[in-house]
Amino acid sequence: MARLVRLAYTAGMDIREKMRRDWDRRARIDPRYWVAATQDATVESYEASGDRDAAMLVAGLRGRVGPEANVLDLGCGMGRLTVRAAERFGHVDGVDISPEMIEVARREHGARPGVAFHVNSGADLAGFPDAAYDLVFSYAVLSHVPPEVARAYFREVSRVLRPGGWFRYQFWVGRDQFSGSSDTISIRVYSPETFQQLNRDAGFSLHEIEEIDYEDPILQLKPVWVNAQKVGDPVAAGEGPREAADADDTSGRTLEYDLLLYLAIQHAEHGATAEAERVLEEAVGVDPKRPEAYIQWAAHRLDRDDVKGARTLFQAATEQVPTCAPAWLYQAQMCALLDDVAGANLALKAVAALANVEPEVKREAAALRRRLNRPRRR
Numbered sequence: 059m060a061r062l063v064r065l066a067y068t069a070g071m072d073i074r075e076k077m078r079r080d081w082d083r084r085a086r087i088d089p090r091y092w093v094a095a096t097q098d099a100t101v102e103s104y105e106a107s108g109d110r111d112a113a114m115l116v117a118g119l120r121g122r123v124g125p126e127a128n129v130l131d132l133g134c135g136m137g138r139l140t141v142r143a144a145e146r147f148g149h150v151d152g153v154d155i156s157p158e159m160i161e162v163a164r165r166e167h168g169a170r171p172g173v174a175f176h177v178n179s180g181a182d183l184a185g186f187p188d189a190a191y192d193l194v195f196s197y198a199v200l201s202h203v204p205p206e207v208a209r210a211y212f213r214e215v216s217r218v219l220r221p222g223g224w225f226r227y228q229f230w231v232g233r234d235q236f237s238g239s240s241d242t243i244s245i246r247v248y249s250p251e252t253f254q255q256l257n258r259d260a261g262f263s264l265h266e267i268e269e270i271d272y273e274d275p276i277l278q279l280k281p282v283w284v285n286a287q288k289v290g291d292p293v294a295a296g297e298g299p300r301e302a303a304d305a306d307d308t309s310g311r312t313l314e315y316d317l318l319l320y321l322a323i324q325h326a327e328h329g330a331t332a333e334a335e336r337v338l339e340e341a342v343g344v345d346p347k348r349p350e351a352y353i354q355w356a357a358h359r360l361d362r363d364d365v366k367g368a369r370t371l372f373q374a375a376t377e378q379v380p381t382c383a384p385a386w387l388y389q390a391q392m393c394a395l396l397d398d399v400a401g402a403n404l405a406l407k408a409v410a411a412l413a414n415v416e417p418e419v420k421r422e423a424a425a426l427r428r429r430l431n432r433p434r435r436r
């Protein structure tokens with residue numbers, strides 16, 4: 059059980075390292091889910107999302123970028139849009155901070171002509187020459203990085219674009235919403251003024267800004283596709299990404315945990331219970347102080363009659379979240395099933411000592427207590 063409480067967040071880490079570690083972790087869990095297919099987490103929905111987003115990418119360019127174009131996909135993930143763009147343009151370089159994502163991209167698409175995949179530092183395009191690209195595009199990347207990293211990228215994109223080249227990217231513009239500086243998953247929303255300045259400072263002139271037909275349920279906002287053209291050079295550099303390092307910041311943790319619970323439910327609904335358990339273990343690593351993943355995980359163990367395994371997980375839950383009355387009750391129930399009456403009574407005592415226990419949990423606990431302590435017939 060020691061594995062269960064391994065902490066996923068470590069202090070004192072450079073923001074680039076943290077972005078890489080977080081995205082590598084997501085790639086190891088399920089790269090498709092984390093890059094796109096959050097609805098039902100299937101290969102089919104992933105492919106459909108790629109077709110849809112690539113169609114928007116190309117249509118929105120309005121024929122301004124020709125078939126011979128040299129293109130860069132910033133934050134390419136496992137190459138979902140890179141390979142589709144390669145069907146339309148001369149050559150596409152996919153660039154991503156996560157070696158794990160790039161490994162999947164190379165495995166799945168590496169042999170394909172017209173694409174190449176590269177790992178980068180997470181804040182610049184070092185190694186890519188000046189004025190080499192006709193188009194840089196980026197989907198679902200720039201909103202996940204801290205603002206100073208986004209600023210650094212706008213300048214770098216400007217540097218690698220030829221004069222008059224196009225930067226087409228997905229972004230969120232509305233009322234300013236910035237999560238913690240080291241959050242690598244929540245969406246950041248830029249005010250129209252900051253958004254315009256970001257472009258201006260990097261030498262871009264804004265053209266079309268078009269809403270994407272999807273509303274984020276938390277932000278209640280739709281993202282936009284932006285067409286920006288390189289018309290000048292970036293103004294003097296702003297602050298670098300190093301200063302943003304604050305790896306103690308765990309502001310994205312709740313969202314990541316909830317997304318993992320959702321993914322586990324999807325796996326379970328598709329009958330992939332081993333996958334569901336693997337995802338729940340990851341969720342426990344992301345936040346050992348929340349009970350839901352232990353409880354869901356234990357339920358899978360119970361489904362396969364592994365009562366001891368379930369008890370161990372409920373025990374881990376009560377150790378980590380001693381105020382979780384249902385976890386104590388379930389622990390008591392597992393102990394009872396294993397004829398460990400002392401263990402069951404101890405867990406029931408813990409339920410009784412807690413305040414604000416749900417009536418149903420109280421009722422179940424009382425019923426179990428009566429059953430355990432009923433005089434036995436000879």
Ligand SMILES: C[S@@+](CC[C@H](N)C(=O)[O-])C[C@H]1O[C@@H](n2cnc3c(N)ncnc32)[C@H](O)[C@@H]1O
Nearest residue numbers: 081093133134135138154155156180197198199
């Ligand atoms: C939501 S996924 C989108 C992937 C891809 N653009 C697509 O639409 O399929 C975000 C991707 O951005 C990458 N990423 C995150 N932060 C990055 C950074 N600072 N620099 C480069 N890539 C980054 C992640 O590794 C991940 O592959």
